[in-house]
Amino acid sequence: MSQLHIKSLSKQFDHHPVLRDLSLQVEEGEFVSILGPSGSGKTTLFHLIGGMMEPEEGFIILNGENINGKTGFISYMPQDQALLPWRTVLGNVILGQEIHGRKDEEQARKWIGRAGLSGYEGAYPDELSGGMKQRVAFIRALMSPQSLLCLDEPFSSLDEFTRLDMQKWLMDIWEEDKRSVLFITHNIDEALFLSDRIIVLSGKPSSVQKEFRVPYPRPRDEGIILSAEFLEHKKEIFRELTKHVQHD
Incomplete structure (x- = not known):
């Protein structure tokens, strides 16, 4: 199992800030999704966690160890x-x-x-x-x-039916493995169906603007995506995302 704590993380490129004072955590065995506008630094965050680049400020703590700039500590699945x-x-x-x-x-x-x-x-x-x-x-x-999986929009290239099938398959496998997961997606339905918590990022420079705890028990049935409660949660998250897009 794995516990991740990101504390006051900042990153910039050519003096243009991408992440600013970003803090989040993933508890042992927790499935956490990240939603945010395009260009909000979600993939950059994964590159920082994976040690492929270093932050200007802040710390990435995995199981009590500072892993800033260190590779080999996470299992990373990119978009392709x-x-x-x-x-x-x-x-x-x-x-x-x-x-x-x-x-x-x-x-x-x-x-x-x-x-x-x-x-x-x-x-x-x-x-x-x-x-x-x-x-x-x-x-x-x-x-x-590695005990932490970082999944960067793994289903973004799939059609809707294949995507839903893969989501159900992922949940079945994860229920057995129970590894800590940090999951990037642009799809609110996907985040709600898969996650224990959803983190919404602002636009650049990005920080955590709001967290949503997903109330549905596990194992989850795909029928929940048609429920009125699911739709209300989706609307709430959509309003939060839209607010930051409009603000940017």
């Missing part, structure tokens, strides 16, 4: 699946483990089966559909030893 085209499904799934000096093909085959991809272990990425590629990328993230 980043599958290696010359590696098979099995080869891509175990890549994260190989990087950390370990390899468990038996476990990888089990997860591939759980993803409904049995028989595709030897297939290459260009032989897979978009949804299948997403499952491979997510299994690779799960197979990595």
Whole structure:
């Protein structure tokens, strides 16, 4: 399990501030989604958490350790699946483990089966559909030893029906794994369906403007997205997002 605390984080590029005094936390086993206007620095935040860049100010604390500028502490799934085209499904799934000096093909085959991809272990990425590629990328993230998953709009390129199917699949897998998740999305329905909490960012320079706790018990049924209560929560979050877009 993993606990993340981000304290007063600031980042700028060429003297243009992107993040300013941003603070948030993810508790052990919690699923937290981040919503914000386009260009509000959501992916930059993930690059900072992953150690691919360093903040000008503030701290990123993971399990009590300052990880500013340090790589290898999180499992990061970018918007594109980043599958290696010359590696098979099995080869891509175990890549994260190989990087950390370990390899468990038996476990990888089990997860591939759980993803409904049995028989595709030897297939290459260009032989897979978009949804299948997403499952491979997510299994690779799960197979990595890090206890915090950072998922950057993993379903944004999928059509609505495939997206909903992937959301349900992700929830089933996460209910078993219960790893801490920080999830970026532009989709309010997706955030409400998946999350324990939703964090809304302002426009640039971004900070946390509001948090919403999602009241629905787990495991969740897809029918909740048609409920009046769900619609009211969606309206509340939409108004918050629209307010900041108009302000910018």
